[in-house]
Amino acid sequence: DSCSPRSIMAADPSAAAAPADPDGPDAVRFTWNAWPRSKVEASRCVVPLAVAISPVRSPESLASPPLPYPPLRCKPPCSALLNPFARVDFAAKIWICPLCFSRNHFPPHYAGISENNVPAELFTQCSTVEYLVAGPPGSPAPLPPVFLFVIDTCVIEEELEYVKLSMRKAVALLPEHALVGLVTFGTQVHLHELGFSELSKIYVFRGSKEISKEQILDQLGLSGGGRPGFPKMTQQPGVQQVNGMHPLVTTGVNRFLLPVSECECTLSTLLDELQPDQWPVEAGNRAIRCTGVALNVAAGLLGACVPGTGARIIALLGGPCTEGPGVIVSKDLSEPVRSHKDLDKDAAPHFQKAVKFYDGLAKQLVSQGHVLDVFASALDQVGLAEMKLAIERTGGLVVLSESFGHSVFKDSFKRIFEGGEHSLGLSFNGTFEINCSKDIKVQGVIGPCTSLEKKGALCADTIVGQGNTTAWKMCGLDRNTSLTVFFDVSPSERSGQPGHQNPDLYIQFVTSYQHPEGQMRIRATTVSRKWVDGSTNTEELVEGFDQETAAVVLARYISLKMEIEEEFDATRWLDRSLIRLCSRFGDYRKDDPSSFSLHSNFSLFPQFMFNLRRSQFVQVFNNSPDETAYFRMLLNRESITNSVAMIQPSLISFSFDSPPSPVFLDVASIAVDRILLLDAYFSVVIFHGMTIAQWRNMCYQNQPEHQQFAQLLQAPQEEAQVIINGRFPVPRLVVCDQHGSQARFLLAKLNPSATYNSAHDVPPGSDIIFTDDVSFQVFCEHLQRLAVQS
Amino acid sequence: MPGMPGAMPPNALGQGMPSTPTMPYSPHAEAQVSTPSKIDPNQIPRPITETSVVIFETRQAGQAAVPPAASSEFIVKDTGNCSPRLMRCTMNQIPCTGDLLTTSGMPLAIMVQPFALPHPSEEAIQLVDFGEMGPIRCSRCKAYINPFMRFVDQGKIFICNLCGFSNDTPREYLCNLGPDGRRRDADDRPELCRGTVEFIATKEFLVREPMPAVYFFLVDVSMNAIQTGATAAACSAISQSLSDLPEGPRTMVGIATFDSTIHFYSLKRAQQQPLMLIVPDIQDVYTPLQMDLILPVSECRDSLEQLLESIPSMFENNRVADSAFGAAMKAGFLAMKPTGGKLLVFQSVLPSVGTGSLSARETEGRSNISSGDKEAHKLLQPVDKTLKTMALEFAEYQVCVDVFLTTQSYTDVASISVVPSTTGGRVYYYFPFSALSDPAKLFNDLRWNITRPQGLEAVMRVRCSQGLQVQDYSGNFCKRVPTDIDLPAIDSDKTIMVSFKHDDKFQENSECGFQCALLYTTVYGQRRIRVINISLPCTSMLSNLFRCADLEAQFTYVVKQAANGIPSSSLSQVRDQVTSTCINILQSYRQYCASVSSSGQLILPEALKLLPLYTLALTKSIGLRNDGRLDDRSYWVSIVSSVSVSLAVPLVFPRMIALHDLTSRDDEDPLIPNPLTLNSENIQDNGIYLLENGEDGFIHVRNAVNPATLEQIFGFSSLAGAPNLLVLEQFDNVLSRKVNEVVNEIRRQRCSYLRLRLCQKGDPSGDFFRSLLVEDKAPGGLSYVEFLVHVHRQIQSKMT
Numbered sequence A: 001d002s003c004s005p006r007s008i009m010a011a012d013p014s015a016a017a018a019p020a021d022p023d024g025p026d027a028v029r030f031t032w033n034a035w036p037r038s039k040v041e042a043s044r045c046v047v048p049l050a051v052a053i054s055p056v057r058s059p060e061s062l063a064s065p066p067l068p069y070p071p072l073r074c075k076p077p078c079s080a081l082l083n084p085f086a087r088v089d090f091a092a093k094i095w096i097c098p099l100c101f102s103r104n105h106f107p108p109h110y111a112g113i114s115e116n117n118v119p120a121e122l123f124t125q126c127s128t129v130e131y132l133v134a135g136p137p138g139s140p141a142p143l144p145p146v147f148l149f150v151i152d153t154c155v156i157e158e159e160l161e162y163v164k165l166s167m168r169k170a171v172a173l174l175p176e177h178a179l180v181g182l183v184t185f186g187t188q189v190h191l192h193e194l195g196f197s198e199l200s201k202i203y204v205f206r207g208s209k210e211i212s213k214e215q216i217l218d219q220l221g222l223s224g225g226g227r228p229g230f231p232k233m234t235q236q237p238g239v240q241q242v243n244g245m246h247p248l249v250t251t252g253v254n255r256f257l258l259p260v261s262e263c264e265c266t267l268s269t270l271l272d273e274l275q276p277d278q279w280p281v282e283a284g285n286r287a288i289r290c291t292g293v294a295l296n297v298a299a300g301l302l303g304a305c306v307p308g309t310g311a312r313i314i315a316l317l318g319g320p321c322t323e324g325p326g327v328i329v330s331k332d333l334s335e336p337v338r339s340h341k342d343l344d345k346d347a348a349p350h351f352q353k354a355v356k357f358y359d360g361l362a363k364q365l366v367s368q369g370h371v372l373d374v375f376a377s378a379l380d381q382v383g384l385a386e387m388k389l390a391i392e393r394t395g396g397l398v399v400l401s402e403s404f405g406h407s408v409f410k411d412s413f414k415r416i417f418e419g420g421e422h423s424l425g426l427s428f429n430g431t432f433e434i435n436c437s438k439d440i441k442v443q444g445v446i447g448p449c450t451s452l453e454k455k456g457a458l459c460a461d462t463i464v465g466q467g468n469t470t471a472w473k474m475c476g477l478d479r480n481t482s483l484t485v486f487f488d489v490s491p492s493e494r495s496g497q498p499g500h501q502n503p504d505l506y507i508q509f510v511t512s513y514q515h516p517e518g519q520m521r522i523r524a525t526t527v528s529r530k531w532v533d534g535s536t537n538t539e540e541l542v543e544g545f546d547q548e549t550a551a552v553v554l555a556r557y558i559s560l561k562m563e564i565e566e567e568f569d570a571t572r573w574l575d576r577s578l579i580r581l582c583s584r585f586g587d588y589r590k591d592d593p594s595s596f597s598l599h600s601n602f603s604l605f606p607q608f609m610f611n612l613r614r615s616q617f618v619q620v621f622n623n624s625p626d627e628t629a630y631f632r633m634l635l636n637r638e639s640i641t642n643s644v645a646m647i648q649p650s651l652i653s654f655s656f657d658s659p660p661s662p663v664f665l666d667v668a669s670i671a672v673d674r675i676l677l678l679d680a681y682f683s684v685v686i687f688h689g690m691t692i693a694q695w696r697n698m699c700y701q702n703q704p705e706h707q708q709f710a711q712l713l714q715a716p717q718e719e720a721q722v723i724i725n726g727r728f729p730v731p732r733l734v735v736c737d738q739h740g741s742q743a744r745f746l747l748a749k750l751n752p753s754a755t756y757n758s759a760h761d762v763p764p765g766s767d768i769i770f771t772d773d774v775s776f777q778v779f780c781e782h783l784q785r786l787a788v789q790s
Numbered sequence B: 001m002p003g004m005p006g007a008m009p010p011n012a013l014g015q016g017m018p019s020t021p022t023m024p025y026s027p028h029a030e031a032q033v034s035t036p037s038k039i040d041p042n043q044i045p046r047p048i049t050e051t052s053v054v055i056f057e058t059r060q061a062g063q064a065a066v067p068p069a070a071s072s073e074f075i076v077k078d079t080g081n082c083s084p085r086l087m088r089c090t091m092n093q094i095p096c097t098g099d100l101l102t103t104s105g106m107p108l109a110i111m112v113q114p115f116a117l118p119h120p121s122e123e124a125i126q127l128v129d130f131g132e133m134g135p136i137r138c139s140r141c142k143a144y145i146n147p148f149m150r151f152v153d154q155g156k157i158f159i160c161n162l163c164g165f166s167n168d169t170p171r172e173y174l175c176n177l178g179p180d181g182r183r184r185d186a187d188d189r190p191e192l193c194r195g196t197v198e199f200i201a202t203k204e205f206l207v208r209e210p211m212p213a214v215y216f217f218l219v220d221v222s223m224n225a226i227q228t229g230a231t232a233a234a235c236s237a238i239s240q241s242l243s244d245l246p247e248g249p250r251t252m253v254g255i256a257t258f259d260s261t262i263h264f265y266s267l268k269r270a271q272q273q274p275l276m277l278i279v280p281d282i283q284d285v286y287t288p289l290q291m292d293l294i295l296p297v298s299e300c301r302d303s304l305e306q307l308l309e310s311i312p313s314m315f316e317n318n319r320v321a322d323s324a325f326g327a328a329m330k331a332g333f334l335a336m337k338p339t340g341g342k343l344l345v346f347q348s349v350l351p352s353v354g355t356g357s358l359s360a361r362e363t364e365g366r367s368n369i370s371s372g373d374k375e376a377h378k379l380l381q382p383v384d385k386t387l388k389t390m391a392l393e394f395a396e397y398q399v400c401v402d403v404f405l406t407t408q409s410y411t412d413v414a415s416i417s418v419v420p421s422t423t424g425g426r427v428y429y430y431f432p433f434s435a436l437s438d439p440a441k442l443f444n445d446l447r448w449n450i451t452r453p454q455g456l457e458a459v460m461r462v463r464c465s466q467g468l469q470v471q472d473y474s475g476n477f478c479k480r481v482p483t484d485i486d487l488p489a490i491d492s493d494k495t496i497m498v499s500f501k502h503d504d505k506f507q508e509n510s511e512c513g514f515q516c517a518l519l520y521t522t523v524y525g526q527r528r529i530r531v532i533n534i535s536l537p538c539t540s541m542l543s544n545l546f547r548c549a550d551l552e553a554q555f556t557y558v559v560k561q562a563a564n565g566i567p568s569s570s571l572s573q574v575r576d577q578v579t580s581t582c583i584n585i586l587q588s589y590r591q592y593c594a595s596v597s598s599s600g601q602l603i604l605p606e607a608l609k610l611l612p613l614y615t616l617a618l619t620k621s622i623g624l625r626n627d628g629r630l631d632d633r634s635y636w637v638s639i640v641s642s643v644s645v646s647l648a649v650p651l652v653f654p655r656m657i658a659l660h661d662l663t664s665r666d667d668e669d670p671l672i673p674n675p676l677t678l679n680s681e682n683i684q685d686n687g688i689y690l691l692e693n694g695e696d697g698f699i700h701v702r703n704a705v706n707p708a709t710l711e712q713i714f715g716f717s718s719l720a721g722a723p724n725l726l727v728l729e730q731f732d733n734v735l736s737r738k739v740n741e742v743v744n745e746i747r748r749q750r751c752s753y754l755r756l757r758l759c760q761k762g763d764p765s766g767d768f769f770r771s772l773l774v775e776d777k778a779p780g781g782l783s784y785v786e787f788l789v790h791v792h793r794q795i796q797s798k799m800t
Helices: A005-009 A039-044 A157-173 A213-220 A245-257 A260-273 A291-305 A340-344 A352-368 A385-391 A409-416 A539-541 A547-566 A570-585 A607-615 A627-635 A640-647 A690-697 A705-723 A741-747 A758-759 A776-787 B096-103 B224-226 B231-243 B297-314 B325-336 B361-367 B373-380 B388-398 B417-424 B438-451 B543-549 B552-565 B571-592 B612-620 B630-640 B643-652 B706-714 B734-750 B762-769 B782-798
Strands: A029-030 A035-037 A050-053 A088-090 A094-096 A103-105 A128-133 A146-152 A179-184 A188-191 A200-206 A311-317 A368-379 A398-403 A427-436 A441-447 A473-479 A481-491 A504-516 A520-532 A587-589 A591-595 A652-653 A675-679 A682-686 A734-737 B031-033 B054-057 B074-077 B088-091 B109-112 B127-129 B150-152 B157-159 B166-168 B196-200 B213-220 B251-258 B261-264 B273-277 B341-347 B399-406 B427-430 B455-466 B468-472 B484-491 B496-502 B511-521 B527-539 B603-604 B655-658 B686-694 B697-699 B754-759
Touching: A029 A520, A035 A539, A039 A481, A050 A547, A094 A260, A094 B612, A146 A157, A146 A260, A157 A260, A157 A409, A157 B127, A179 A260, A179 A291, A179 A368, A188 A291, A200 A213, A200 A260, A200 A291, A200 A591, A200 B031, A200 B455, A213 A291, A291 A352, A291 A368, A291 B612, A311 B088, A340 A627, A352 A385, A352 A473, A352 B361, A352 B438, A368 A385, A368 A504, A368 B054, A368 B388, A385 A398, A385 A627, A385 B571, A398 A409, A398 A627, A398 A741, A427 A441, A427 A627, A441 A547, A481 A547, A481 B603, A520 A539, A539 A570, A539 A705, A547 A570, A547 A607, A547 A627, A547 A640, A570 A607, A570 A776, A587 A776, A591 A776, A607 A640, A607 A776, A627 A640, A652 A705, A675 A705, A675 A741, A675 B273, A682 A690, A682 A741, A690 A705, A690 A734, A758 B612, B088 B511, B088 B527, B088 B552, B096 B543, B109 B455, B109 B511, B213 B231, B213 B325, B213 B603, B224 B231, B231 B341, B231 B399, B231 B438, B231 B686, B251 B297, B251 B325, B261 B325, B325 B388, B325 B399, B361 B630, B373 B630, B388 B399, B388 B417, B388 B484, B399 B417, B399 B438, B427 B438, B455 B468, B455 B496, B484 B511, B496 B552, B552 B612, B552 B630, B552 B643, B571 B603, B571 B782, B603 B782, B612 B643, B630 B643, B686 B734, B697 B762, B706 B734, B754 B762
Parallel strands: A035 A520, A146 A179, A146 A311, A200 B273, A311 A368, A368 A398, A368 A473, A682 A734, B054 B074, B127 B196, B213 B251, B213 B341, B341 B399, B399 B427, B399 B484, B697 B754
Antiparallel strands: A029 A050, A050 A481, A088 A094, A094 A103, A128 A520, A179 A188, A188 A200, A427 A473, A427 A504, A441 A481, A504 A520, A587 A591, A652 A675, A675 A682, B031 B603, B088 B109, B109 B496, B150 B157, B157 B166, B196 B527, B251 B261, B261 B273, B455 B484, B455 B511, B468 B496, B511 B527, B655 B686, B686 B697
């Protein structure tokens, strides 16, 4: 029965459980760990040649402490950093770059190297290494992080109180030297001048009018030339620098951005006095909310005060923008916020304009090196779909929740300010560069970054995501930030000749960034993989297939295609890809479906595709455009392991009979005496079987003789907490009972092996799903039939 | 003169060379210039001060009485015609035909000052409430019921005195007629026996709830304003004035400051520190809050006082030299838009940025001086339409702007004054601003501005009997339709001139009625209609017109016409125009009323005998003289546009009194001694003189003054180093007390605090003083005698 769906799924889901560090010390995962040499072969692989990398993940995992000297670089145009794969001639004090084969002399200060005295960057285990870079002379490091809060006041009193509570916690958690600014907005934008002590001083910008950066600077008296009347800030010798800023900008810094230690009181008073927007909301209308101008002003202020240093705009949004640039819906409540259907039918009149506005904002922020974080907490959509570009291009964080009082917001918000074990390691001002062997071309990157338009020989003709460059800006990045780099192979004539072929390919990722502590660092990861020769040798390819990475890369790839290609049929595309992949790499006799089987490296892949087809990434019509944007942004920036959970949630069963164990993501896994724990990344569901729920309702867990039951109840809670603690954004925790209304959070994710059509087969106590969706079994039957077709 | 009977026979006193006339002067006769070879300067006409208080009944024996001079003290008894303070016609008999009017050369206009201060002994204007029905009106021309509407047919019909329409008397208003044909209740009903009454407005007069009294203060805090002390003075004045605001919950206040941005303040937050809201977009302003910028004064007085105290120090180190006056006004306006109200702006520099910013045109004017007089007047026009457009919008939403210019430099008053003059406000001008002496005047001006009788959101219309029609209104208001004028605010100091032209003939012995109806809201929120009536006899006799001419009203007309002309024609043209108006009137009289025998003489109609003197003074006034600053001239023009009859004359023909010998006067004497003739022969070398024009008080101290006298009045015995701008203190001596009494009495009369300035010989200020002595010969100006000769020659040449 080797061809049954079960065999494809792998007999035991626990086998899919990730090893300790699935991403390895380099935090690099390839879809294919062995690469075909030709374009044709590459396209026959179906799944693109791609690499997922978390550029600054887990510094603890680094084999060496940061190196206190700058890296050595190969001669241009290669400029790759010296790495363990370099061939070193210790006698001649020469190293040969593995990427371009250039010979480089070591500089004089490397004179002491020998076989017994090797610098850390040449250690084999140091394929990933970090350098400390001293700033330009005279610039006193470290730079303080800058946080500009942008708070929506078009919310009800209760929500605003939640915001204040979270803000107070945040301010208390911020490092003393961090610079803080505050913008509040509703009908108009209020920029608070924190450095003015005599009374609360607020600059008010109208919400209805787009305002250029120059106008903002001029109106705030911050423009470089100095507005007439404002003293020109000429650089005088001996002028004390404030917070390491150039004196030119210190006026703005002193007025609007202050170290926490200096403005804690002012901030606290401001928060105390902050009221919901005072402008009236007419009956039948939405509140007038000028999110666009607020972000405009915030970006302009940062651009004037702290260009080029790490700063983030943290926007707390409570509803849709209804005024000025970036409007996503009119004030009239009778007009609903655009849905996927509207977008599809081109019936979203504000969409393109808003997208264009936020695109401009993204460009501005990227050029300034600043980040936009959005915390959207509203029952209605706030316009994440339109803002997506500005968030993703700047590497901003995004959290979507229903209320500022919800733990998804509260705990996530707190996380970004927390240090220690759970610190996100928020870093700034990153530049991500790729150097690679010359038969490899870079198609582009999907993920939180922006092309720096550094074109070169390494750029491929076809573009995926941010392409046509070998360098990207990452205004904001953190330990979780992951990028997917798409490659193409393009063998040159010379490399095609036998004898000149190098068996290994090399790729180097270089990330320079402003560490949370302020200094600039460079992280370099150099990896090597094997070339596979010829078209017949599928075995090496199969051995090198990473099905999790492949599933995630496909998910990211089709999400992008769905966004940019009109009428793109994702389901069909996925089906065809899966069939092609199975035809190419499956074992079967032609036209005999029953003969079909897959190598274990591929065995989970059909199920990933089955779930991907059913997921929020493909079935967008079940979600709002905001949710879709949110899901995709996180899919694009998360690690492979986390992204897999988004596509195919994990399900763990807790029962008296056995220790907690993974079970099939199938409705058949439901049982009255089980507790199920579903981790769907965005939500974590604890699902009590009917009997368990009854016992709990009767409070058996409180009786001493039922200690074991109490423990059984507790166990999934603890497990859920572990998941929640390790994740940003904090997932939504749903605790529900079988047949309860909240149970839908679980049922929606399960394979409908039992539906109302098959209800008569279902054993008592288990569940059915009311759906016409095909089950995984049916899916696999079709797959096998189509894969073996000649 | 009042009660002068009959036409005056022309009374020629000799013949001779016209070029050397003499002028024996008799107050009871027509003034004449006669032949003897020398003019006796003591005999030429000059104003004489009436010292007794006249009781003036507006109608006597069914006839309109000729009112006493506006400058004299009188007590009015309203017996059917309104008080002449409220309405004064240029002629107290109306020519039957337009031709007759043209022949006379005289203007036909009335000066309406609807809130003119009454004499303390006068009866208050009575308030009439017709209840739901509202005031009785003519159903054709909508004129209000007045003593001149005739009830006929047992009172069932009343005939409108203005349009002649026969109306049915409403049943509720029916009343039998007495044997004299009047309604029996006529004497009990103010609207039937008084020239002026007020009606309570009914719903049909309300387009919205009567507005609250809103006062919004805008204070310039740009660098110059702060450094000259102007900001501090403004804040202090506002703070002190808060207690003078009308009491009650309907009085609202708000404040904003501005430099190159506009700073609003929210004072609502009782325990918290005030909130400063900055509007930085001065090209396109907006209001930063919908509510809480304007609050009932009772709710925010303390916090407002605190704020006013801290503003000068808060901006102490302000280095922003720019001032966004126009944008700030616009922003203030937006805050007041829902209610309307008074916007009081304290501005200290030339508005240099934002909407309605201005440029230093004065320098432009100076550099263009070579191009001559021809273009110079353009600098007295507003530079563009921006502020006018703004002002029209303000007026539409019942916002009245007063601008207090506390400045050291050119501020383009010509452009700025458009806003107050369109919205029923005015410009106050403190140049050069002195932090020492001007704060007191600023405070007094502001307080008077707030406390004087006034009305809000007013609409005014003047109706007249068939035969005449309104030709034009002139004053500080906004006119949207030809018949009405809109006055966001109207106060006791403001006068509106209404000119008329004939469109038909009047019957001899008929009467021509004028009715001014002013719909307004009191500062306490009551909507009222003030109806002011006058009915004057019509005549076809030119001599009657001359006999009943009102010199001051006519002269006020001439002054206002001249002021209107200044921005559009060259000064010499305006002066020529003024002089020829005078000559034409006198020529008409000479030609048609004087005896043939007196052809060689300059014969002046008694009522208008001072016209040449006043005309001469006008040609030498700040507005029409060649030298002087642009802003001073613009300010003069702006003042004149709303000036009352009683203040127009002193503005060009000032009053000079001696201060040094005040101690010689008895306490029973009138407080103010008789004015001295305005020529230098009257100035003694040991004297101290005060010359006042209702705006400024110039104190001229002669060289030989006894230092003890100086000490008594000023507290210092030597003028060396004395400041030009004076603070008059009261010292413990009789002379000082008397000087203070005199100055205070003048202030009371003029409703103006007077800027006191010291003028010393050998100093520009001394020369300026000299230039105000209008009878003297001056560079480019004739002496009084020379002017009379000139007038006479002109008349002669016209007649031949």
